[in-house]
Amino acid sequence: MKRKLRMGMVGGGQGAFIGSVHRIAATMDGKIELVAGAFSSDPVRSRASGKDLFLDPGRVYGSYEEMARGEAALSPEDRIDFVSIVTPNRSHFAIAKTFLQAGFHVICDKPITFDLREARRLRRIVEKTGKVFALTHNYSGYPMVKEARQLVRRGKLGQILKVVSEYPQGWLIHPIEKEGQKQAAWRTDPEQAGASCCVGDIGTHAEHLGRYITGLEIDSLCADLTTFVEGRRLEDDANILIRYRGGARGVLTASQISVGEENALNIRVYGTKASLEWHQERPNELIVKHPNGPEQIHRRGNSYNSKVVERATRLPAGHPEAFLEAFANIYLEAARAIDDAVSGRKVKEYDFPSVEDGVQGLAFVETVVKSSRSKTKWTKLIRT
Numbered sequence: 329m330k331r332k333l334r335m336g337m338v339g340g341g342q343g344a345f346i347g348s349v350h351r352i353a354a355t356m357d358g359k360i361e362l363v364a365g366a367f368s369s370d371p372v373r374s375r376a377s378g379k380d381l382f383l384d385p386g387r388v389y390g391s392y393e394e395m396a397r398g399e400a401a402l403s404p405e406d407r408i409d410f411v412s413i414v415t416p417n418r419s420h421f422a423i424a425k426t427f428l429q430a431g432f433h434v435i436c437d438k439p440i441t442f443d444l445r446e447a448r449r450l451r452r453i454v455e456k457t458g459k460v461f462a463l464t465h466n467y468s469g470y471p472m473v474k475e476a477r478q479l480v481r482r483g484k485l486g487q488i489l490k491v492v493s494e495y496p497q498g499w500l501i502h503p504i505e506k507e508g509q510k511q512a513a514w515r516t517d518p519e520q521a522g523a524s525c526c527v528g529d530i531g532t533h534a535e536h537l538g539r540y541i542t543g544l545e546i547d548s549l550c551a552d553l554t555t556f557v558e559g560r561r562l563e564d565d566a567n568i569l570i571r572y573r574g575g576a577r578g579v580l581t582a583s584q585i586s587v588g589e590e591n592a593l594n595i596r597v598y599g600t601k602a603s604l605e606w607h608q609e610r611p612n613e614l615i616v617k618h619p620n621g622p623e624q625i626h627r628r629g630n631s632y633n634s635k636v637v638e639r640a641t642r643l644p645a646g647h648p649e650a651f652l653e654a655f656a657n658i659y660l661e662a663a664r665a666i667d668d669a670v671s672g673r674k675v676k677e678y679d680f681p682s683v684e685d686g687v688q689g690l691a692f693v694e695t696v697v698k699s700s701r702s703k704t705k706w707t708k709l710i711r712t
Contacts, residue, residue: 332361333663333670336399336408336432338392338423339415341367341377345511346437347414350464351381353655354412359663363387364408366395392423396430410435410460410666416514417522421446424461428453433460433666435659439532440686442522444694444710447687454683460669462662465681465689467533467593468540469657471628471640471649472614474679476541476597476604478634479616485599488542491570491578493534493595496586500525500564503557516562523697525562527553530593531582531696532689536681537595538580539688544572546692546709551699556585568696571706612648636679687712 335354340347347367354360364387367377371390378388389395399407410433413423421441424434440463441447454461467473479485505512514520515529522528538544548571553563564585570578583589593608605615614626628637629645640657643649661680668675691710699707 332359333409333666334363334407335360336364336366336395336411337362338366338395338411338413339368339419340365340412341373342380343510344414349652349655350412350414350435350437350659352652353466354659356652356656357660357663359667360659364389364395364399366390366392392426396426396432399432400430409433409670410662413437416520417528418442418520421450424450425453428457428459428461431457431459433662433669435462435464435662436686437464438681438686439522439528439689439693440683441690444687444690444712447683447690448712451683451687460662460665461683462658462665463681463683463686464655464658465533465536465540465685466651466655466658467537467608468681469640469654470606470608470611471633471637471657472606472611472626473537473541473654474640475614475626475628475633475637476595476606478636479602479604480542480597480599484602484616485597485604486601488544488572488576488597488599490576490598491538491542491544491572491595492598493538493578493580493593495530495534495582495593496589497530497584497591498587498589500557500560500584501587503559505560516560516564518561521562522693523562524553524693525560526564526582526584527566527696528693530584531566531568531580532693533593534580534582534595535692536685536689537593538578538597539685540681541595542576542597544574544576544578546578546695547571547573548706548708549695549699550705550707551696553696553700563700566696568699611650611654684712 366389368374411427413436417439505516516525550569552567554565555563565583568580596605603617612628616624658680665678691712695710
């Protein structure tokens with residue numbers, strides 16, 4: 329394509345952390361430009377956010393419905409190519425459905441929808457419209473996560489026996505949702521977040537990371553959810569045992585009351601030949617261990633990494649890349665797919681989380697909740 333893709337955004341206005349992350353990530357590689365948005369359910373705040381972003385006032389809308397109608401009425405040379413949805417998950421389904429049926433591609437923050445029922449419905453809409461749908465499980469965008477996946481695919485670890493993933497945070501150790509903290513308020517509210525806080529918010533990242541790297545699918549799980557902060561309506565800590573199809577075993581822990589932890593997502597994968605280890609707070613390194621040899625540390629930006637890693641790397645070795653660049657890799661891959669769709673080219677293989685990943689993620693969440701409430705504990709993964 330001889331132009332940038334035109335992006336619209338729903339949500340992500342003034343005071344929203346994730347909106348600015350998406351905007352920076354989307355525009356990092358110069359292939360996308362933000363041209364329109366409905367940045368708040370409050371039309372006044374939406375217009376103020378649009379002004380902050382120097383957008384044409386005529387392309388700043390008071391609601392997502394108005395935006396979908398307004399953009400669809402424009403000529404193909406002017407309207408947006410896709411919309412980025414960065415609202416709380418209770419509204420994801422309605423917004424995505426509206427834009428897909430209006431003829432637009434969609435990039436959506438996770439989790440995909442409020443619950444599994446909505447996720448299944450959205451999958452059918454994506455299949456019917458044939459539009460590109462990308463989900464921002466951004467941790468799969470890190471170059472060394474992609475290298476970990478390649479090592480598993482090439483058989484370097486042998487048969488996978490065990491997967492241990494952890495995601496500890498400490499920011500919800502106090503009931504800050506009662507003090508007006510916006511990010512905490514909606515995540516701990518079942519009317520906005522759904523059946524889960526901790527697992528839905530961060531546990532899904534740990535689950536997706538394990539599935540992305542290993543390709544293993546969960547058969548059943550045994551979950552223990554706990555709400556440590558008095559008066560909180562959803563859980564703030566989760567401990568889960570996993571049985572994978574094929575015989576591998578897993579342990580997944582997610583916590584938002586682990587004092588002193590910031591964003592310590594990490595994963596260890598153990599095979600019959602070797603193991604690997606990756607830490608989100610040290611994202612440029614991948615540790616590989618062998619039974620009869622020294623520990624190896626692979627770093628991004630070096631020629632010994634796979635071609636997939638090179639495509640996801642922007643800077644030479646020794647120049648760290650991190651969270652924003654990983655997010656940008658999701659947008660970059662989605663942009664390739666949208667560009668091909670707009671240009672009418674044959675579909676290629678793309679490396680971004682899809683609607684299917686979103687459905688699988690909510691099946692995981694609902695199975696975890698079901699298991700935690702069950703007396704028998706071990707629970708088959710809900711079919712998607």
